Amino acid sequence: MEGLPGKLSGWLQQGADVAMGWLASPAAWSQFALLALAYVAARVLAGRMSPVILRVLTPKEGMAGMLATARRFALLFLPLLLPLVAYGLTAAGEGVTRAAFGSGEVIAFGKRVFLFLAARALVGEVLTDGFLKLLGRYVLIPVAALYALGVLDEITVRLDAMVVELGNIRFSVLALIRGVIAGALLFWLGAWSNRQSAGYIKAQPALRPATRELAVKAAEIAIFGAAFLMLMSIMGIDLTAVAVLGGALGVGIGLGLQQIAANFVSGIILLIEGQTTVGDYVELDGGERGTIVRMTARACVLETFDGRWIVVPNEHFITTRVVNYSDQGSANRYEALFSVSYETDINLVPEIIERAVAALPFVLSAPDGPDCELKGFGESAVDFAVEYWVAGIDDGKNKYGSPVLFAVWNALKAAGIEMPYPHRVVEIRGGTVG
Known part of the structure; x- marks a missing residue:
């Protein structure tokens, strides 16, 4: 870290020397002119293309379905049209410039700047999710800025050379940063996918409530399990280490987490059998009674008639007697x-x-x-x-x-029928009352 101010000073000096060289070069001025021409042409093309794209992609009022959803989603990216058209024109101009003059550093720099502007438009005008906007503001835009300045490759090489060791696991700082970013994206995508799959499964009337709950939990485990394995692969961590961790976790379950494991397995059995499900009114041997309002991997939540919630471990539904009144219209x-x-x-x-x-x-x-x-x-x-x-x-x-x-x-x-109350006859012996 001691050499960081010196490196920054060197980069600034290098940038100043490049800028001065461009200002003194006629070829550079011609490339600046091409950049300006590309930007003007991009504005004209984007202005003509935007109404056409808007008319083609806008679905009719009341239109629903996957196609309409896809068209509405594509319209969100319309603000990227101008910088991306400018980027494409500049890329074509770079090939012509290098073929004609043998150099194209200025126009290549302009191409990267247009890509940076596209990243800014994406974060500022397209993304609406708070987490994605935060990630774009503090990750995507800085990376695009470093790429535009032409120093991204050098910084990447330096970060890749810095190694961090944790026991038998070794990975570079670049892999760590890449893993944090990829992990955040993967688990955000996993949470989004889980919500979508849960909504789709719960909307299927042909499935029993218990089957729907089991399918939702299975989809959740599969989605986040795949996200975890992908993250390990992206970070370059050997999956044999994960196997060792899984073995240690298994020992921990065997020694200290028997009840958690038993409740989890009992929850799966309850969901598969479907004899007890959400909406049933049940009474357990322990005296707990109420309507099942939620079934989780660990416990069932009963709601009593006075609004109280009772959390009952799933194991109790398997190992004790349960009276199910099944308030489903029976x-x-x-x-x-x-x-x-x-x-x-x-x-x-x-x-x-x-x-x-x-x-x-x-x-x-x-x-x-x-x-x-x-x-x-x-x-x-x-x-x-x-x-x-x-x-x-x-x-x-x-x-x-x-x-x-x-x-x-x-x-x-x-009907004149009497409902009696108890009568007692008292007999007093051994004397008179005086």
């Missing part, structure tokens, strides 16, 4: 208990209760209508239960039990 049976007095003609009770419960709008007649059954004879009342079917579950949000009990109460009151 019918479920419930039971409401009640009692009547011993003075009641109990033969009349089933018909009265079944008729009252069947009148409720949410009670189904299939697979079976309300069924009132005698349960037993208690200490002070005769015990009954009415069974009924509903399309859904009684999870706190949908409350079926309370309206049924109200219907039972009202029906019994309307």
